[in-house]
Amino acid sequence: MLKKSLVVVLGMMLVVVAFTGCAKAPQPLVDSTKAAIDAAKAAEANRYLPAEYQAAQDSLNAALTEIETQNAKFALMRSYKKAQAKLNAATAQAVAVTEKVAARKEEVKAQAQQGLADLGTAITDAEKLWKKAPRGKESREVLEAIKADIEAVKAALPEITTTLEGGDFLTALEKVNAAKAKINSVVNELNEAIAKKGR
Known part of the structure; x- marks a missing residue:
């Protein structure tokens, strides 16, 4: 009788330990973290703030790796506290980067608009220099x-303007910078030719 009671009590204790000791993977937290990172990507954080976006993605990946590590352990030995902390950090990073994207877009937009204005001036300067350039058989x-x-x-100006007006500020800025580099090269070449003529 005593043995039966002892077996029943031990059995009940094992059941209690099994239910309280078996930690479950924090799937709802994983889902909410992924949703926060998806929201950051939808806001184009991956393009406008790539380092900060990648940090959030890396934190999520580290948390998922930790969850896999814990899942591989015996049920009573699992602890998802580290994974939860990493998931919370990833969520905070994703939310923070999402909040910063709008300001970064405005900054890039302003740079692209200023670059486009500068490009127009540089084209006018290049055309004036081209008219002053020395003419001859060799230089024709x-x-x-x-x-x-x-x-x-x-000819690239309308495309750049359309890209800028379409809201793709980063691509517009890249195109402006490429066009400015090209026109600056032309201006330098013309200045050198005019300087040689003056000697």
Whole structure:
């Protein structure tokens, strides 16, 4: 009788330990963290703030790795506290980067608009210099190539403007910077040709 009672009590204790000791993976927290990171991506944080977005993604990946590590352990030995902390950090990072995206977009938009204005001025300067460039048999082909470069940059202006007005500020800025680099190269080449003529 005593043995039976002892077995029943031990059995009940094992059941209690099994139910209280078996930690479950924090799936709702994983889902909410993924949702926060998806929201950051939808706001284009991956493009406008790539380092901060990647930090949130890395925290999520570290948490998922920790969950896998815990899942591989014996049920009574599992603890998801580290994973929960990493998931909370990833969520906080994702929310923070999402909040910063709008300001970063405005900053990039302003840079693209200013760059577009500067580009227009640079094109005008290049055209003036092209008219002053020395003419001759040897320089004719070079000047034609330079004029073609100027025209190519001018032709890119409507596309850049459309991209900017379409809200893709980062691509517009990249295109503006590429066009500015091209026109600055042309201006330098023309200045060198004019300087040689003056010697």
